[in-house]
Amino acid sequence: MVPLPDHRPQNLSLGPLEAEILEIIYDLKEVTVKDVHDRILADPDRELAYASVTTVMRRLTRKGWLDCDKADRAFRWRPRISREQAQMLKSHDRLQRFLAVSSPDVVAAFADSLDVDSLDRLDAIAQRIQAVRRQREEQS
């Protein structure tokens, strides 16, 4: 199971071209705009302006998906979170949205926000359970 990343893009929803370009960047690990543009134009049926690729990659950077470094007079772009972490974040986001609109009437959870307690109380409860377990072990 992939842990949730510390960094989280501001906007998890992506347009089709954004998603396609992000996939290319995941494949190549680190890219220039030219790398991405060449990869898309490798398909003879495709047409896409160089400037459009630049615009999309800047937008992905603004949304928090990419990091951009300037080295040797060329901008190089890297993903800020891995493909797996992105997948995890999307699932997590879906679950949170689902829980946000679900009421306890039709969602009978094992433990929900109503069961969350202060740390002091949680410690007290843990000690109580441990005491019962110790008592049980002594008796057996």
Next chain:
Amino acid sequence: MHLLMILMALAIALGLRQGNLNRQSVQTPSLANLDQRWRSGIIALVAPVLLLLTTAIAVLSMGAQGQMVWQGTGLASYLLSWLFLLSTLSCFIRQSLQLRHAVIQLRRYPQTEVLGHPCRIIDDSGLFSAQVGGWQPQLTITQGLLDHLDGDRLAAVLAHEDGHRVYRDTFWFFWLGICYRLTLWLPHSDLLWQDLLLLREIRADAWAAQQVDELLLAESLLDVIRAPLRSTASFEAAFSCTAPPSRLEQRIEALLCGTHPGLNFGWQGVLQLAWVLLPLTVVPFHQ
């Protein structure tokens, strides 16, 4: 006359909430008499709605016979009755749509079997498990919970969820939830609702404790609550440091004390609710 009937129904509903609910018993909860607490809680939540519904139906059916409907108080009672009926209908439709939305959302997740229980797995690292739906709810578990708990603790959690399924909690609480939302303007609605939700969990815990070690279940519950991933936005709760024991403390206490309430509403409860039909009895005598 009809307006008087409505005012009487409102007064009875208010009186029922104020008088029939011993606030002390909710604010300083004890594990004694859970069955009584369950039954009186349901009655205090449901009876005002049923009484207002039967009164509205009675007023409308009498008004429909052409008696002074379009004059003063007659018109007011007629409009009030329609208002309540339409509120009830819109609340029912809204909750039904929400239920349908939840079930449709779940269908996107793969169905599989865990320890012999058919369930849907959500590919998420958070710790969550629930029965979701109505009469036939679906068990829903996150991958995070499967990874986090060992076999015995997972079995304890699944036994708890099985309790919700056996008691059809999602179905009954769908209706109780409608009553709760329709009576938010009456006193103690929130207290009653929260208390019934807690009793529902205590009952499911008790069901699980018949099949698994209750200490293991208590530890699983604490483990899931304490997991760091629970501090996500939707699980943030306002912590109160007031004197009464928290919901979690009550659940753990009930487990450790071996409290096994069946919490049966039963025919006794239904009979205690029968008086809400009284407004309908005046319809045949209406001239």
